[in-house]
Amino acid sequence: MYDPTRLAALVAVAEAGSITRAAARLGYTAPALSQQLAKLEREAGVALLVRHHRGTRLTAAGEVLVGHVRRVLDELDRARLELARLSGLSGGRLRVGTFTTVGVHLLPPVLSAFRRAHPDVELAVADYEPPHGVAAVAAGEVDLALTHAYEPADPYPLPSGVFLESLLVEELVLVTAPGQVLASGSGRLPVSELAGRPLISGAPAHPARKGVESALVEAGAVPAVVCESPGYALVCALVSAGMGVAVVPEMVAEMAATPLTVRPLEPAAFRRTISVAHRGDASGTAAHALRALLRTGFARPSG
CATH class of the missing domain: 1.10.10.10 (Winged helix-like DNA-binding domain superfamily/Winged helix DNA-binding domain)
Structure with a gap:
């Protein structure tokens, strides 16, 4: 067995x-x-x-x-x-932490399914830029939180009693304005081809992105334009306006509100993993039920 x-x-x-x-x-x-x-x-x-x-x-x-x-x-x-x-789940309150990309594009239908199954459970959602949601779970501010980690990067130390469950792994891809020379090729673009290009980077000091930024710098792709914001909406808007190129998660590229051309990178070692942080058996029945729905709701083919 x-x-x-x-x-x-x-x-x-x-x-x-x-x-x-x-x-x-x-x-x-x-x-x-x-x-x-x-x-x-x-x-x-x-x-x-x-x-x-x-x-x-x-x-x-x-x-x-x-x-x-x-x-x-x-x-x-x-x-x-x-x-x-x-078990009924006939009452109580479930507090959920999230970050913007997932909170806008993936979480709402999952919460809707939870509400249909457990209409008497009160839901509360709070926004935490990773990795602050993990700390919020440890402090008891939320029952579970969606967070992410970038690769390559040093692993983030988990607080005692907090666990991470991987929900979705996605590649980081290159986004350019339509018609740019880097967008014209087919297949994966070697990272070394980004050398000398204006690379738009969103908040490069953010712990989750330091490893990726460092790897790009080693390949000669030194950030030339810096957006002092952790949000990708501004990064994508500047790319679409022709200010430079950027490396963003696949989901961000797919959901961008501005016109972009997307190209995968070589090597395919740049990734973002979206996970749910929780307190294991101490999280409660409602949190267990939502985690089960998250696994189903976030499942999709990678790449």
């Missing part, structure tokens, strides 16, 4: 691409997570992971197991949601 916690850890490693990143998201230390995965491999009787210089990847056996595990976890999520419905 496989341990469900270890199976969920294997899925987290598959999504994160490394044990270190998965451990940070799950609230473990990397050695502790490695120990759990080693026990799972002994239970399975085959190697599930291959470690390499850029992280960790699944073996063929690992791919097979993760496929089955994802289906099992989906069923468990449905079971939790059904049990939450049976």
